[in-house]
Amino acid sequence: xxxxxxxxxxxxxxxxxxxxxxxxxxxxxxxxxxxxxxxxxxxxxxxxxxxxxxxxxxxxxxxxxxxxxxxxxxxxxxxxxxxxxxxxxxxxxxxx
Amino acid sequence: xxxxxxxxxxxxxxxxxxxxxxxxxxxxxxxxxxxxxxxxxxxxxxxxxxxxxxxxxxxxxxxxxxxxxxxxxxxxxxxxxxxxxxxxxxxxxxxxxxxxxxxxxxxxxxxxxxxxxxxxxxxxxxxxxxxxxxxxxxxxxxxxxxxxxxxxxxxxxxxxxxxxxxxxxxxxxxxxxxxxxxxxxxxxxxxxxxxxxxxxxxxxxxxxxxxxxxxxxxxxxxxxxxxxxxxxxxxxxxxxxxxxxxxxxxxxxxxxxxxxxxxxxxxxxxxxxxxxxxxxxxxxxxxxxxxxxxxxxxxxxxxxxxxxxxxxxxxxxxxxxxxxxxxxxxxxxxxxxxxxxxxxxxxxxxxxxxxxxxxxxxxxxxxxxxxxxxxxxxxxxxxxxxxxxxxxxxxxxxxxxxxxxxxxxxxxxxxxxxxxxxxxxxxxxxxxxxxxxxxxxxxxxxxxxxxxxxxxxxxxxxxxxxxxxxxxxxxxxxxxxxxxxxxxxxxxxxxxxxxxxxxxxxxxxxxxxxxxxxxxxxxxxxxxxxxxxxxxxxxxxxxxxxxxxxxxxxxxxxxxxxxxxxxxxxxxxxxxxxxxxxxxxxxxxxxxxxxxxxxxxxxxxxxxxxxxxxxxxxxxxxxxxxxxxxxxxxxxxxxxxxxxxxxxxxxxxxxxxxxxxxxxxxxxxxxxxxxxxxxxxxxxxxxxxxxxxxxxxxxxxxxxxxxxxxxxxxxxxxxxxxxxxxxxxxxxxxxxxxxxxxxxxxxxxxxxxxxxxxxxxxxxxxxxxxxxxxxxxxxxxxxxxxxxxxxxxxxxxxxxxxxxxxxxxxxxxxxxxxxxxxxxxxxxxxxxxxxxxxxxxxxxxxxxxxxxxxxxxxxxxxxxxxxxxxxxxx
Numbered sequence: 026x027x028x029x030x031x032x033x034x035x036x037x038x039x040x041x042x043x044x045x046x047x048x049x050x051x052x053x054x055x056x057x058x059x060x061x062x063x064x065x066x067x068x069x070x071x072x073x074x075x076x077x078x079x080x081x082x083x084x085x086x087x088x089x090x091x092x093x094x095x096x097x098x099x100x101x102x103x104x105x106x107x108x109x110x111x112x113x114x115x116x117x118x119x120x121x
Numbered sequence: 122x123x124x125x126x127x128x129x130x131x132x133x134x135x136x137x138x139x140x141x142x143x144x145x146x147x148x149x150x151x152x153x154x155x156x157x158x159x160x161x162x163x164x165x166x167x168x169x170x171x172x173x174x175x176x177x178x179x180x181x182x183x184x185x186x187x188x189x190x191x192x193x194x195x196x197x198x199x200x201x202x203x204x205x206x207x208x209x210x211x212x213x214x215x216x217x218x219x220x221x222x223x224x225x226x227x228x229x230x231x232x233x234x235x236x237x238x239x240x241x242x243x244x245x246x247x248x249x250x251x252x253x254x255x256x257x258x259x260x261x262x263x264x265x266x267x268x269x270x271x272x273x274x275x276x277x278x279x280x281x282x283x284x285x286x287x288x289x290x291x292x293x294x295x296x297x298x299x300x301x302x303x304x305x306x307x308x309x310x311x312x313x314x315x316x317x318x319x320x321x322x323x324x325x326x327x328x329x330x331x332x333x334x335x336x337x338x339x340x341x342x343x344x345x346x347x348x349x350x351x352x353x354x355x356x357x358x359x360x361x362x363x364x365x366x367x368x369x370x371x372x373x374x375x376x377x378x379x380x381x382x383x384x385x386x387x388x389x390x391x392x393x394x395x396x397x398x399x400x401x402x403x404x405x406x407x408x409x410x411x412x413x414x415x416x417x418x419x420x421x422x423x424x425x426x427x428x429x430x431x432x433x434x435x436x437x438x439x440x441x442x443x444x445x446x447x448x449x450x451x452x453x454x455x456x457x458x459x460x461x462x463x464x465x466x467x468x469x470x471x472x473x474x475x476x477x478x479x480x481x482x483x484x485x486x487x488x489x490x491x492x493x494x495x496x497x498x499x500x501x502x503x504x505x506x507x508x509x510x511x512x513x514x515x516x517x518x519x520x521x522x523x524x525x526x527x528x529x530x531x532x533x534x535x536x537x538x539x540x541x542x543x544x545x546x547x548x549x550x551x552x553x554x555x556x557x558x559x560x561x562x563x564x565x566x567x568x569x570x571x572x573x574x575x576x577x578x579x580x581x582x583x584x585x586x587x588x589x590x591x592x593x594x595x596x597x598x599x600x601x602x603x604x605x606x607x608x609x610x611x612x613x614x615x616x617x618x619x620x621x622x623x624x625x626x627x628x629x630x631x632x633x634x635x636x637x638x639x640x641x642x643x644x645x646x647x648x649x650x651x652x653x654x655x656x657x658x659x660x661x662x663x664x665x666x667x668x669x670x671x672x673x674x675x676x677x678x679x680x681x682x683x684x685x686x687x688x689x690x691x692x693x694x695x696x697x698x699x700x701x702x703x704x705x706x707x708x709x710x711x712x713x714x715x716x717x718x719x720x721x722x723x724x725x726x727x728x729x730x731x732x733x734x735x736x737x738x739x740x741x742x743x744x745x746x747x748x749x750x751x752x753x754x755x756x757x758x759x760x761x762x763x764x765x766x767x768x769x770x771x772x773x774x775x776x777x778x779x780x781x782x783x784x785x786x787x788x789x790x791x792x793x794x795x796x797x798x799x800x801x802x803x804x805x806x807x808x809x810x811x812x813x814x815x816x817x818x819x820x821x822x823x824x825x826x827x828x829x830x831x832x833x834x835x836x837x838x839x840x841x842x843x844x845x846x847x848x849x850x851x852x853x854x855x856x857x858x859x860x861x862x863x864x865x866x867x868x869x870x871x872x873x874x875x876x877x878x879x880x881x882x883x884x885x886x887x888x889x890x891x892x893x894x895x896x897x898x899x900x901x902x903x904x905x906x907x908x909x910x911x912x913x914x915x916x917x918x919x920x921x922x923x924x925x926x927x928x929x930x931x932x933x934x935x936x937x938x939x940x941x942x943x944x945x946x947x948x949x950x951x952x953x954x955x956x957x958x959x960x961x962x963x964x965x966x967x968x969x970x971x972x973x974x975x976x977x978x979x980x981x982x983x984x985x986x987x988x989x990x991x992x993x994x995x
Contacts, residue, residue, distance in 0.1 A: 039148055040155040058152065059179035062145070066191035081151070083158075088148045 026107065028061075028068055029092060029100040036091035038081060039065060065090060073099050135198055145188045153178055200513055207514030214486075218518065221482050224886065225522025225568075227879060228475025230529025231468045233553065233561050237534050239461050241551040247384050247450050250323025251415070256422070256446035258289070258412040258429065263441070263704075271412045273402035275433055279412065282432050285425035286414035290318035293395055294386050294411055297648045297818060298369040299848045303354055306846045308648050309368070310388050313395040319379070321415055329362040329377025332394050340396045341371035348381040350390035368393075370650045383549040385453055405436060413449060422446050457545050460869050463946055467619065467876040470612045474880050476568065477605045477612075478887040480575050483515070484601060485894045487576030504577060511573035516565070519572070523565045527553065530561075544864055575601075602891045603927060606884075610931020611938055613884040614968055616877035618939045619946055621960040623870040626796075626951040630863060636790035637683055638721030639855025641674075643829045643836060644682060646850025648818045656816030657736070657808055663821075663843045664713060670839055672826050675719040678807060678819040681710035683720060684859045687792040690803060691766035694752070695780055707748055708792040708800050709765060711807035711815040717743075717787055719822045720855075727759045727785030734806035741806065742781040745789045748801035758783050765803065781805065794862030796951045822855075829854050869949055881968070884931075885975045892924050893979035903983055913984035920983060924976025925969065932965050 031037065031045040042065070043058050068074050073096030081087040092100070153174045160170035175181070211218040246252045258279065260269050271279075276291045283289070293313035300309045316337040319325070326345065336342035344366065346355070355361045365372045368391065379392065401407055416425055429444040451458070487494075494507060534551055541548045651659060660678060667676045681687035690709025693699045714730040716722075725746060734741055742763065749758040764778040789799045807815055821840075825832045833852045840847050853861075896903070903916060943955040953960070 038151070040152045043152075058156070058177050059149065059181065059184040060187075062148065062152075062184060063187040063191060066188050070191055081155075083155075085151060085154075086147070087151050088144070 026100070026103045028065065029073060029096055029103070032074060032090055032092045033097070033100060036079075036089045038079075038087040038089050040087075042090065068096075071099075072096070131192065131197075135201065138198065141189060141192050142185075145185055145192065149178070149181065149185065199509075203510045203513035204517060206510070207517035210514060211517060217482065217486060218521075220886070220890075221479055221518055222521045222525060224475050224478045224482075224883060225519060226525035226529055227883065228472040229523050229526030229561060229564065231533065231876065231879065232472050232530075232564075233527055233557055234530035234533030234537075235461070235465050235468045236560060237530060237553045237557045238537060238545070238551050239465055240554070240556060242545055242547050243454055243458055243461060245547075245550070247453065249385075252449065254287075254416040254418070255322075255449040256286075256414055256416060256425075257449055257452045258286075258414055259445050259447060260408065260433065261443040261445060262439075266443070268445070269408040271410050272405050272407045273397065273410065274405045274436065275408070276410055276412055277397075278432050278436065279414070279429055283414075283425075283429055285417055285420045285428045287417045288317060288321040289412060289414035290315045290321050291395055292318065292386070292411040292413060293409065295388065297646070298391070298393075299648050299650060299846075300354075301367045301846050301848075303366060306848045308646070308848045308850060309350065309390040311368075311391045311393050312386050312389040313393050315395055318413070321413070324379065324382075326377030327380050328359055329375070331377060336376075337394045338396060338398060339394075340399065341368075341373045342394050342396075343376040344368060344373045345376050345392040346378045347389050347391065348379060351378045354390075370652075384547050385449070387546075387549075405438070414446075416446070453546050455546060456865070459948065460865070460872075461545075463619075463869070463949075464872045464876070466942075466945065467616055467873050470616055471876050471880050471883070474609050474612050474883045474887070476571070477609045478883050478890070479568075479572060481602055481605045481887055481890055483572050483576055484605075485890065487511075488898075508573050508577045511576060512569050515569040515572040519565045519569045523561055527558075527561060530557075544868070602894070606888050606891045606927050607930045607934060609884040609887045610928055610968060610972070611934035613877070613880040614932055614935025614964060615938045615942050616873065616880045617964040617967065618935070618960060619943055620870065620874040620877040621964050622943060622946065622950055622953055622955065622957060623866070623873055625953045625957065625960055626949065627863060627866045627870055629952045630796040630866065631860075633791065633795040635684060635795060635859060636722060636788055637855070639684070639859060641825050641827075641829050642719065642721075642855040643823045643825065643832060643852055644855060644858065645821050645836070645852040646818070647678070647821055647840075648848055648850075649816060649844075651813070651816040653813050653816075654736070656813060659844060660713065660807070660816070660819070663840065664715075666843055667821075667823060667836070667839050668715075670835060672832055672835070674824040674826055675715045676824070677713045677716040677719040677822045679710050679712035679716050679804075679822065680807070680815050680819055681708070681712075681792060682820050682858060683790050683792055684794065684855065684862060687802065692752075692803070693764040693766070693778065695762045695764070705752070706801075707744075708802035710792070710802070710804050711810055711819075712804050713807050716804070716822065719824045720790065721824070722790050723788040725786040725788055726757075727783070729785055729787075730804075730806050734809065736808045736811075738806075738809075740779055740781040740809050741784045743785040743787055743804045744783055745787055745799075745802040747789055747799050748803060749786050751801050758786055763803075765805065779811075781809075795859060796862075796866075866949070866951075873946075881971060885971050888924055888927060888972055889975040889978060891927070892920060892976045895923070896920060896979050896983045900983075916984040917977075917980045920980035921973060921976045924972050924980075928969055928972030931972075932968055935968075936961060936965070 027046050027049070028042060031042050031049060034045070037045065039062060043061050065074070065076075069076060069090070073093060074090045075093050076088050076090045078086055079089040153171070156174035156177060157167070157170045160173055161167055165173065178184075247255070249255060258271060260271060260275070261267065262269060271291070273291075276289075279286070280289050291314075296311050296313070297308045298311050300307050316332040316334055319331055325331075327348070329345070331345060332343055346361070351357060351361065361375050362377065363374060365374050367373075373393075382389075395410070396402070416422065426444050426446055429446075430442065433439055433442045433444060497507060498504070531553055534553060537545070538548055538551045545551075649656060649659060664676055664678065667673055687708040687710050690707050692705040692707055694705075699705075712730070714732060714734065717724065717729050727743070730741070730743065742765065744758060752758075753761060761783045762780040763783065764780050766778060787804070790802070791797070791799065792802050793800075807819070810816075821836075823829075823832065823836060836852060837849060840849060906916065907913075939961070940956060947955045
């Protein structure tokens, strides 16, 4: 979900996605950066994102990922799921 | 959610796995570089910056592997790798590969070929509209439920009153007419039909048209040509429509040409109309018409049979008739069905043996490779992964076998289709179609897995460590091999016994005394179109002319052909009450005076026919011994009087029944094929048929003094000298006639015999392989034995005995199986029991001899080996 969310702002390469997730999460989530890539490939195999070679801001060849239409749908679905879930959890937590 | 673009890329990865690796590596290095730059920007030393970036990235190789798993070729790639490995392994062992591939090719080849035949002949639907609902209508009458065809009135009743058949048509299959004026005069095979026969099948002529209902009522109203005949006789001329041809005594216009019909009545040259107005179409007891009907949708076969039975029982004298419907396809296939099913069973046994052999070969190889496998298992390969690799390697092997096998199958199919030595129906349609292909593919895949399972299950029982330590199989005498070889021998024995029984049946059938001496007798079929008394002159001239030709001993005509068939006669006696419902039947034959002399039949009592038995003379008849024994047991048949009604093809009827005096008794002649039991038979002077219909077609018999084959041309010239446009059938010797009655037997024997030989060969190879393997595993033991004083003869005996013990167990198993299996062919046996001890013993002997040879070869090699060499080999 985080990957999809970060790509909803526009196409980006792997490094950038990692950065964006860190920014979005305000450095609360820290992972081994490399593990991002198998995750990216898996999401790509589901068809939610696409990739192609492009040129990065510092003029180097880099692989750019962008959200597909079904990816956008998936993001919306996951967002609403997440909101339902977190709302439910919130309710439970507030009840006590 | 299928993502085709991604799948496509994965497929591409199969071609260039390196490219995917490169892409992943580039992406990662881009990441790390970026991070390094970032770190440098934050003020780190370049080296530290790089190290920190790599650390943050994680375990590079592992992540790369994970990434490749998603993006690379996946299991397909693993499969291809195993496949390539398999090919290399097999290429390194050409002897093994060849043996295995040929074994499999034989097994798969005969199976695919026979299945293709079975599928085309038995399973495939007839190519007619809604063919599953087409049935042949038949009647059963009398206490022994004799199956007969239908008569004209029967057909009319069913046609007019029946509701369970949508459409119904009558057929008069295969009668001969002469075709004159189209090149050489020749006989053509005609089939009479009602005008709605082809519409019922849903067939249209390719050119021209079918009979109109009006033309249908005119004798000679028109002819519809069969495709093959049109191509042969008229060179496929499209302007043939409207041309008038001389068929028999009539001029018939050609109406149309039907498309090729290889399934039903394939030998028909010309389709003619059955004319319902003709006299013989109105005789209730003249059951000579084949009737085909289409079952109304929603009506069951039983309901239809009941309805039609009820209708026909209303007719006088038919209170006991039962109507049966037989699917048209079953009629077309006939008794080829049993034959093919038995052959299919036989080839399945061959496949089984081939598989068992393969399993043996693979087990042998597996134990050679045990070191490799043990190593891999210890290094952590999962048994599943090893199984998968073995399955893939086997797939390579099995694929080679399948491809070769399909080639073999194609050859087999072509041979059967082109020679048709078994007189199979629907033979021209036999081919290897998608269904056969698919089945072969499935069998291939299944076999690969099964073959992998054997060795792997063997490995899984091992103590890994021990196998690894010694680095080779611990001289284990694999019991599995022995069981395999025993079962192989058993299966081969079953097939050999079956083939042996068929061989003995054929031999016995061929050596039945026919009751006549046919070595020097030529015969041919004469279709004369004489339906009146004038025919007598033609036959007098013909018999006189041929009788005076040098080289001829005797000459005669008759409407039957001993050894091939005779018409059925209905008999009434004047010395007893004749039960209408239980008519007495016998083989009947109109013959000229010298018929018995020409055939070499023996007269038992009374006299033969002579020149005085003319149309005007008192009516006489000669019966065979069986007839005399059955109907006048213990009494003198001479002087007794019977009336003979002919129930042969429709044109014959004696009209008024007149009594004939029995003037002679001849020894039994085989009137049908030699393996058909003798029936009561009677013979009448051919000029005493008061309808003269027997003149229309006769068979000529000539006893020659020399080799009959040299006389054929003379015979043809002499006949044409009497009547230039006389058509002739095939000129054959009586020996040919007798032998052609066994074509089905020969076909069955040929099939089963070759499959049995194949099975024996494969079993011998299996036994050889097992003994050779066991010997190679025991080199050290042999060495020790020799060192301890065993002579080469001792070793030889020991090893051969081992093979014979296996063969003995196989024979015991096979005899048990045979007692069950040979019952399947009991209907094809002649004068031989399904448990014929002689056949069983002979086959067992053959198997012992083969087993001894198969184990002698490796034994001799072992025995002649140098003991020191053997010991050092370890």
